Amino acid sequence: MPSAETSSSTAVRGRPFREGLLALEPPRLLGSRCTDCGAASFPARAFCPSCRTGAVEPTELSPDGRVHSFTVVRQAPAGVEVPYTLAWVDLPTDRVRLMAQVVGVVPEAVALDMPVALELTPFGTAEDGAELVGYRFRATGEVAP
Amino acid sequence: MSPAPAHVAGAGMVRFGKYPAEVTLESMALGAARAALADAGAGLGSVDGLYVGHVFGGPVAGQRIAAQLGLDGRPVSNHENYCASGATAVREAWVALAAGLHDVVLVIGVEKMTDRVAGGVRPDPGDLDAAVGYVMAAGHAMSARRYLADHEATREQIAAVAVKNHAHSVHNPWAQYRKPISLDQVLGARPIAEPLGLLDCSPISDGAAAVLLCNPAGLRRLGIAPTGPRVRGVGLVSGSVQTGLGDINAEDVSRRAGKEAWRLSGVEPGEIDLVEMHDCFTIAEIVRMEGLGLVPHGRGAAWAAEGMTALGGRLPVNPSGGLLSRGHPVGATGVAQVCELTWQLRGTAGGRQVDGARTALAYCKGGTVNGTDGGSVTTVVMTA
Ligand SMILES: [Zn+2]
Numbered sequence: 009m010p011s012a013e014t015s016s017s018t019a020v021r022g023r024p025f026r027e028g029l030l031a032l033e034p035p036r037l038l039g040s041r042c043t044d045c046g047a048a049s050f051p052a053r054a055f056c057p058s059c060r061t062g063a064v065e066p067t068e069l070s071p072d073g074r075v076h077s078f079t080v081v082r083q084a085p086a087g088v089e090v091p092y093t094l095a096w097v098d099l100p101t102d103r104v105r106l107m108a109q110v111v112g113v114v115p116e117a118v119a120l121d122m123p124v125a126l127e128l129t130p131f132g133t134a135e136d137g138a139e140l141v142g143y144r145f146r147a148t149g150e151v152a153p
Numbered sequence: 154m155s156p157a158p159a160h161v162a163g164a165g166m167v168r169f170g171k172y173p174a175e176v177t178l179e180s181m182a183l184g185a186a187r188a189a190l191a192d193a194g195a196g197l198g199s200v201d202g203l204y205v206g207h208v209f210g211g212p213v214a215g216q217r218i219a220a221q222l223g224l225d226g227r228p229v230s231n232h233e234n235y236c237a238s239g240a241t242a243v244r245e246a247w248v249a250l251a252a253g254l255h256d257v258v259l260v261i262g263v264e265k266m267t268d269r270v271a272g273g274v275r276p277d278p279g280d281l282d283a284a285v286g287y288v289m290a291a292g293h294a295m296s297a298r299r300y301l302a303d304h305e306a307t308r309e310q311i312a313a314v315a316v317k318n319h320a321h322s323v324h325n326p327w328a329q330y331r332k333p334i335s336l337d338q339v340l341g342a343r344p345i346a347e348p349l350g351l352l353d354c355s356p357i358s359d360g361a362a363a364v365l366l367c368n369p370a371g372l373r374r375l376g377i378a379p380t381g382p383r384v385r386g387v388g389l390v391s392g393s394v395q396t397g398l399g400d401i402n403a404e405d406v407s408r409r410a411g412k413e414a415w416r417l418s419g420v421e422p423g424e425i426d427l428v429e430m431h432d433c434f435t436i437a438e439i440v441r442m443e444g445l446g447l448v449p450h451g452r453g454a455a456w457a458a459e460g461m462t463a464l465g466g467r468l469p470v471n472p473s474g475g476l477l478s479r480g481h482p483v484g485a486t487g488v489a490q491v492c493e494l495t496w497q498l499r500g501t502a503g504g505r506q507v508d509g510a511r512t513a514l515a516y517c518k519g520g521t522v523n524g525t526d527g528g529s530v531t532t533v534v535m536t537a
Contacts, residue, residue, distance in 0.1 A: 025284070026281075026284075047396045047397070048396075049394070049396065049524070051281060051523075051524075053394070053524075057393075057394035057395070057396050057524075058396040058397070076299070076398070076401070077295040077296070077298045077299040077401060078295060078298060079290075079291050079294035079295050079298060079346040079347055079348075079349075080344075080346070080347045081286065081288060081290070081291050081294075081345075081346050082343075082344045082345055082346065082347070083272060083273060083288075083290070083343075083345045083346070084272055084273065084286070084288055085271065085272035085273060085275060085288070086271060086272055088272075088286065092286055094285070094286050094287065094291045094295070094346075095295070096295055096299075096401060098398050100398070103396070103397050103398055105395070105397075105398055107282050107285055107287055107523075108285055109285060109286055115347070120298070120299075120302055131284075142284070142285070143285075144285075
């Protein structure tokens with residue numbers, strides 16, 4: 009759908025705003041997965057929060073999510089532009105839930121269980137001048153622009 | 154085995170509110186401390202140590218207070234657990250008294266926020282959720298949205314918490330706001346994080362509260378009979394890392410905090426006559442009461458709307474007006490709750506008195522940590 013927002017292809021030229029958080033091409037969130045019980049975490053952790061015993065290894069997470077809950081933030085500390093839609097996004101394939109902004113849908117049209125897909129987004133500039141890259145989710149499917 | 158109870162020899166507050174620059178963190182703390190000492194009829198010379206809870210007070214705020222109060226040279230410690238800071242200071246004081254390390258200690262919760270926090274509190278900038286735009290109101294708004302969908306609850310039922318707590322606050326001289334509000338006012342207020350509006354949110358406030366706690370040796374030193382309210386136990390838990398796609402309102406952290414409260418105090422949940430609950434947002438009162446197991450799962454919103462948690466109801470919650478009305482100077486809140494419990498258990502709470510209050514609980518939840526179900530949760534159990 010048409011959007012005035014900066015496209016993800018621009019953002020790919022930078023580096024993740026935190027090391028180990030995401031892969032740029034293709035865009036993927038990087039987590040950890042327990043080799044014992046299979047539970048996945050985002051961001052990656054050095055232990056398995058589910059069984060506490062298994063070893064963990066790095067894993068790429070599915071880019072396909074759905075909105076578990078959301079809010080439209082209308083008031084935020086100085087320097088933060090409002091409104092924006094913030095959501096708990098579930099990645100059903102990996103059984104991972106994370107917090108992220110959702111774009112590509114007007115606040116009035118966001119709904120529970122709405123399908124969303126991962127995309128990259130500019131995330132400011134590093135002290136060394138490099139463009140930083142963050143993540144958010146874009147509404148997919150039949151929703152209002 | 155649980156540590157011995159701590160007696161509340163004195164309790165005092167300065168009224169919460171928005172104060173000008175000349176009212177400093179130190180001056181508010183002094184006001185509350187002197188009120189607590191006067192309430193106990195105790196002099197500074199009887200105090201063995203000072204425990205101070207605050208978040209934004211800066212380095213060694215407790216020692217700055219001690220130097221102005223006249224407790225310089227004594228052991229002073231500063232406690233930060235975000236909104237549970239004051240209650241955490243109470244816990245550490247209780248432990249020290251039970252251990253016999255001290256016999257009489259002063260606990261102060263204090264915060265000067267209005268000149269340094271604007272637009273709402275948020276996690277530490279280093280937290281991943283903060284990086285993607287999380288503010289506290291947003292987390293509670295997402296909790297409310299899911300609660301409405303999962304429990305066939307209504308927006309009006311959630312708003313009823315604000316109406317109830319503001320109705321209570323009319324009788325609390327220490328509250329920042331003492332005006333009743335209508336359901337329409339809550340529903341029509343400026344949206345902050347949908348579905349929550351301004352009147353679903355506790356304010357940013359200044360204030361201080363203090364209690365003088367002692368063990369049996371301290372009671373003898375102060376010449377006080379062991380008949381007043383006592384702190385039976387203070388639970389403390391932290392959020393655990395969540396996995397899977399479970400209920401965001403499961404409040405396992407509250408369940409665990411409740412379990413600690415019952416274990417440490419020897420009190421049964423069914424004995425609780427009233428609760429001072431951390432209603433930083435309307436929905437928070439609902440899900441936390443459910444998490445503690447004091448209200449049936451999924452029924453908290455209905456209970457609020459039906460008056461079950463109002464003064465005169467089955468289980469009064471926030472007779473003081475709660476954070477929504479009393480105000481929320483974050484480090485002071487947990488100690489203010491203990492002051493309210495003290496007055497309720499003495500039977501001196503005036504128009505907001507819960508009839509026959511013998512056993513009470515105060516709950517604080519402080520901060521958030523990415524990936525977990527909370528920062529810190531405290532549960533203070535007191536008996537008359
Ligand atoms: Zn595991």
